[in-house]
Amino acid sequence: MSETAEQKTDDLFEFITFSAGQQSYCLEITQIREIRRWTPVTALPHTPSDVLGVMNLRGAVIPIFDLAARFGLGPTPANERNVVIVATVSGMTVGLLVESVSEILSVETSAIQETPDIKSEATRNSILGVISVNQSMVRVVNLDAVLDTQGPVQT
Amino acid sequence: MTTKVLAIDDSRTIRNLLRVSLENAGFEVHSACDGQEGVDIFPEVDPDVVITDINMPNLDGFGVIDTLRSGPNRTNVPILVLTTESSDKLKSRARASGATGWIVKPFDDASLVSVLRRLTGHVS
Amino acid sequence: MSGNAIRDTFFEECEELLEALVEGLAQMEEAPDDLQVVNAVFRAVHSIKGGAGAFALDRLVTFAHTFETVMDKVRDRDLSVDDRLMALFHRSGDMLSDLVAAARDETPLDPAAEGELIEALESYLGPASEEEEFSFDAVSLDLGGDTPASLPEIPLAKIADSAPDGAATGPASEKTYRIRFTPTRALYENGHEPLLLFDALAELGTLCVLLDLSGLPSFDAFDPQDSCLDWTLLLTTAEPETALDEVFEFVEGLCTLEITTAPPPAPTEAELPTPDLPQPAARPAPPAAESAAAPPPPKPEARGPKPTLRVDLDRVDRLINTVGELIINQAMISQRIEELDLPTVAHLTNELEAYKLLARDIQEGVMAIRAQPVKPLFQRMSRIVREASDATGKKARLVTVGDSTEVDKTVIERLADPLTHMIRNAVDHGLEHPERRLERGKEAQGTIRLSASHRSGSVFIEIADDGAGLDRAAILRKAREKGLVAPEVELTNPEIDNLLFLPGFSTANQVSNLSGRGVGMDVVKNAVQALGGRISITSIPEKGTTFTIVLPLTLAVMDGFVISVAKETMVVPIASILETIRPNARDTHVIGTSSEVVKIRGSYVPIVDVAANLGLDAGDADRGGSILLLVSTETQGLTALRVTGIHDQRQVVIKSLESNYAAIPGVSAATILGDGKIALILDPDELIKLSRLSEPEGTETKLMPEPGHV
Numbered sequence: 001m002s003e004t005a006e007q008k009t010d011d012l013f014e015f016i017t018f019s020a021g022q023q024s025y026c027l028e029i030t031q032i033r034e035i036r037r038w039t040p041v042t043a044l045p046h047t048p049s050d051v052l053g054v055m056n057l058r059g060a061v062i063p064i065f066d067l068a069a070r071f072g073l074g075p076t077p078a079n080e081r082n083v084v085i086v087a088t089v090s091g092m093t094v095g096l097l098v099e100s101v102s103e104i105l106s107v108e109t110s111a112i113q114e115t116p117d118i119k120s121e122a123t124r125n126s127i128l129g130v131i132s133v134n135q136s137m138v139r140v141v142n143l144d145a146v147l148d149t150q151g152p153v154q155t
Numbered sequence: 156m157t158t159k160v161l162a163i164d165d166s167r168t169i170r171n172l173l174r175v176s177l178e179n180a181g182f183e184v185h186s187a188c189d190g191q192e193g194v195d196i197f198p199e200v201d202p203d204v205v206i207t208d209i210n211m212p213n214l215d216g217f218g219v220i221d222t223l224r225s226g227p228n229r230t231n232v233p234i235l236v237l238t239t240e241s242s243d244k245l246k247s248r249a250r251a252s253g254a255t256g257w258i259v260k261p262f263d264d265a266s267l268v269s270v271l272r273r274l275t276g277h278v279s
Numbered sequence: 280m281s282g283n284a285i286r287d288t289f290f291e292e293c294e295e296l297l298e299a300l301v302e303g304l305a306q307m308e309e310a311p312d313d314l315q316v317v318n319a320v321f322r323a324v325h326s327i328k329g330g331a332g333a334f335a336l337d338r339l340v341t342f343a344h345t346f347e348t349v350m351d352k353v354r355d356r357d358l359s360v361d362d363r364l365m366a367l368f369h370r371s372g373d374m375l376s377d378l379v380a381a382a383r384d385e386t387p388l389d390p391a392a393e394g395e396l397i398e399a400l401e402s403y404l405g406p407a408s409e410e411e412e413f414s415f416d417a418v419s420l421d422l423g424g425d426t427p428a429s430l431p432e433i434p435l436a437k438i439a440d441s442a443p444d445g446a447a448t449g450p451a452s453e454k455t456y457r458i459r460f461t462p463t464r465a466l467y468e469n470g471h472e473p474l475l476l477f478d479a480l481a482e483l484g485t486l487c488v489l490l491d492l493s494g495l496p497s498f499d500a501f502d503p504q505d506s507c508l509d510w511t512l513l514l515t516t517a518e519p520e521t522a523l524d525e526v527f528e529f530v531e532g533l534c535t536l537e538i539t540t541a542p543p544p545a546p547t548e549a550e551l552p553t554p555d556l557p558q559p560a561a562r563p564a565p566p567a568a569e570s571a572a573a574p575p576p577p578k579p580e581a582r583g584p585k586p587t588l589r590v591d592l593d594r595v596d597r598l599i600n601t602v603g604e605l606i607i608n609q610a611m612i613s614q615r616i617e618e619l620d621l622p623t624v625a626h627l628t629n630e631l632e633a634y635k636l637l638a639r640d641i642q643e644g645v646m647a648i649r650a651q652p653v654k655p656l657f658q659r660m661s662r663i664v665r666e667a668s669d670a671t672g673k674k675a676r677l678v679t680v681g682d683s684t685e686v687d688k689t690v691i692e693r694l695a696d697p698l699t700h701m702i703r704n705a706v707d708h709g710l711e712h713p714e715r716r717l718e719r720g721k722e723a724q725g726t727i728r729l730s731a732s733h734r735s736g737s738v739f740i741e742i743a744d745d746g747a748g749l750d751r752a753a754i755l756r757k758a759r760e761k762g763l764v765a766p767e768v769e770l771t772n773p774e775i776d777n778l779l780f781l782p783g784f785s786t787a788n789q790v791s792n793l794s795g796r797g798v799g800m801d802v803v804k805n806a807v808q809a810l811g812g813r814i815s816i817t818s819i820p821e822k823g824t825t826f827t828i829v830l831p832l833t834l835a836v837m838d839g840f841v842i843s844v845a846k847e848t849m850v851v852p853i854a855s856i857l858e859t860i861r862p863n864a865r866d867t868h869v870i871g872t873s874s875e876v877v878k879i880r881g882s883y884v885p886i887v888d889v890a891a892n893l894g895l896d897a898g899d900a901d902r903g904g905s906i907l908l909l910v911s912t913e914t915q916g917l918t919a920l921r922v923t924g925i926h927d928q929r930q931v932v933i934k935s936l937e938s939n940y941a942a943i944p945g946v947s948a949a950t951i952l953g954d955g956k957i958a959l960i961l962d963p964d965e966l967i968k969l970s971r972l973s974e975p976e977g978t979e980t981k982l983m984p985e986p987g988h989v
Binding site for chain 2: 288330
């Protein structure tokens with residue numbers, strides 16, 4: 001499990017929601033270091049297609065993943081609204097390319113539901129739970145699981 | 156007036172332990188890492204009491220006592236010997252050489268401070 | 280400084296003491312009669328014992344004590360050192376080192392081995408070892424920190440009985456002691472002050488002091504150094520008499536002392552007959568005003584032991600990082616100014632050049648902080664040699680050269696395992712058995728020579744044995760058996776030697792005690808390469824084998840060529856490039872379907888296309904304009920790397936890819952260029968290896984012959 005469960009100060013969690021592969025996802029705010037505009041990256045040879053390359057983040061070399069591609073939803077099409085979410089997980093700093101960032105979501109623990117019992121185990125592992133917001137469903141990304149796998153998450 | 160201690164020991168650990176224990180008790184602590192350095196800085200530090208290890212390079216503890224107790228600049232400043240041995244042989248040798256007293260390693264803070272107080276009249 | 284910090288210093292100091300111990304023991308081998316050397320060894324053990332006592336590390340204390348006692352006998356010339364004792368000292372040094380490590384890391388350690396050693400040591404002390412009462416009360420310091428959990432305890436030989444005397448004494452049993460105290464001159468000379476003794480007595484109860492001046496000489500006979508005073512004291516206390524003895528413990532023999540139990544005190548003690556002197560010297564605790572003063576400001580140490588500064592490594596690394604940024608920043612500014620294309624920039628260029636030099640100076644200075652002598656690492660190897668020769672029945676000694684050579688701390692740490700393995704190998708596989716050595720006219724004892732030196736901006740570490748040399752026939756046979764070399768392929772001697780570095784290659788004919796640990800030379804090679812270094816091997820039959828490790832001075836910066844590969848900008852380490860070539864079309868030839876070679880001074884050298892091997896679109900239109908970098912790698916021989924262009928030669932700051940992602944084949948790290956973009960740093964050796972793997976089968980084991988002109 002990720003830090004999500006450990007870091008609750010009270011019962012309220014704050015999430016940043018974003019869209020990747022035209023689906024709605026969110027990440028807990030404490031895992032996010034910053035959100036940057038997309039800038040060209042230096043490609044890495046011999047890496048899966050969802051690894052876009054590396055970027056210079058104030059002197060640190062960080063890899064940029066295409067989150068949609070990682071989730072098997074196809075590469076993120078180039079768009080002005082594309083952003084890179086810089087997140088820290090297990091001591092590593094990584095960037096996630098997403099289509100766009102939407103809003104900050106403040107929910108109680110109880111609003112986070114367990115991931116429905118879907119068939120794909122990989123998908124289930126990459127999501128910590130779901131939150132339902134105005135009749136739509138937001139998936140809570142499990143960063144550890146997303147970045148742990150060698151290649152893209154198989155769906 | 157603070158009481159000044161000159162602590163001479165070649166072991167950094169022991170010097171640190173002495174420093175911490177004694178500074179907590181309100182002493183002013185000066186250290187030297189061997190006998191020769193201790194004797195060299197003695198006039199400059201002008202301590203109220205000297206604590207010295209026996210087994211040290213360059214000049215050993217007995218050499219320190221001998222230097223401080225004889226010669227033109229001899230002094231009656233209390234000198235405590237730090238030793239791992241508590242044999243009578245060592246005690247009488249220390250006494251005969253001019254040591255004021257001894258502390259057996261490992262020492263605990265309380266007894267170290269009480270011995271020093273007894274020899275210097277230091278009040279913490 | 281907290282208790283934990285002191286404990287840390289203790290273990291740090293132990294490292295130094297153990298180092299001194301190993302060094303001293305090595306010197307003892309040469310000069311067993313040198314008292315200074317024996318003294319140094321004794322002191323090292325003694326200091327470890329002293330510190331260990333403070334932290335109640337009883338096991339360590341017990342062992343150190345036994346070790347020290349034997350060493351003391353050597354010091355007193357009661358015991359002469361022979362080979363057997365010397366070997367025991369070495370083993371004891373190793374054990375002491377293990378005990379320190381176990382205490383530090385709080386890891387369990389089997390007491391059997393140390394028990395055996397203690398027994399062996401004690402056998403030198405004789406049966407009636409009149410060892411003086413070794414009272415080591417288990418006093419532990421309460422410094423507020425976590426008291427380390429002590430190791431499984433071995434009962435101390437003779438723990439002093441520290442039960443308090445007269446514990447049952449209640450307040451009811453107050454007694455009055457009459458003390459007659461006549462100090463001698465020596466008492467004053469030894470730094471004692473009677474009044475302070477009386478203070479101590481006063482703390483035990485009610486004290487009345489009577490001074491007898493009858494001994495006072497006439498004025499002209501008065502010697503201020505002489506003692507002529509004489510006191511009678513009456514002490515009423517509930518404390519037992521031993522408490523009084525304790526007060527006078529230090530002055531025993533320096534005074535005449537009579538303690539008698541006086542009759543129960545008269546109710547009006549104050550009315551005791553007062554002698555001639557008006558002043559009863561009953562001294563209560565000194566006035567409080569004295570102590571009310573603020574605690575003394577901690578003064579800096581008058582003169583420190585050594586002018587060194589202990590700094591958290593993280594801080595140094597942060598500084599190194601920041602300085603790295605500074606260098607990148609400097610490069611960026613230079614580049615921006617160039618882009619501005621200002622009309623007169625001569626003075627600006629000068630200033631920039633000065634900035635660059637300053638930044639480099641800072642960087643070098645900071646790097647130097649991380650540099651450490653290889654001595655401790657080398658010293659550890661003498662133990663490995665000892666253990667390996669014990670295990671194999673071979674005789675070996677270690678000779679170290681260049682101990683003071685300084686290398687980056689991380690390099691030293693990461694070199695420990697590979698070096699251990701190589702040293703073990705040198706004894707196990709390199710050296711012959713004593714009988715065989717004698718047959719060959721060699722000394723029965725083999726020599727392992729471990730040396731370090733700085734040469735042309737690199738660190739060279741050599742491990743050389745004077746053994747039989749590599750058995751190339753056996754190596755080749757084994758490689759063929761394992762299918763590592765095709766049967767028909769002929770290999771040169773260096774090529775055969777390099778087979779040792781192939782994964783899964785093990786040379787031992789039979790699994791000895793030492794090998795068979797699943798670590799091969801390929802692991803060693805990987806470790807060296809991970810440090811940005813390379814390893815090579817030379818061997819001469821009957822003369823021995825030498826492994827040479829070449830390492831960069833620092834892990835943080837590197838001199839490189841900035842090149843372009845297809846559309847990407849990359850960096851190649853200058854160290855690996857022999858020369859750059861703009862080939863003529865007539866010098867390059869295609870062999871087979873895709874393999875290309877270039878003719879350089881009569882030899883054909885294979886070409887590896889970097890872009891193709893990195894999976895980049897070469898856009899092969901400008902093949903004619905490409906440049907070849909001639910590189911010589913340890914395992915892949917001479918190869919020409921095809922790149923698109925060379926731009927610049929500069930020092931680059933190395934940024935790990937692994938810290939945030941993972942290792943990439945053919946790429947050793949990344950760096951940040953003047954424009955803020957990231958450039959990958961190529962690893963030519965790996966890159967060439969990759970190209971071999973992707974080539975059609977059958978060619979992968981065909982190594983290129985070493986051309987004679989290199």
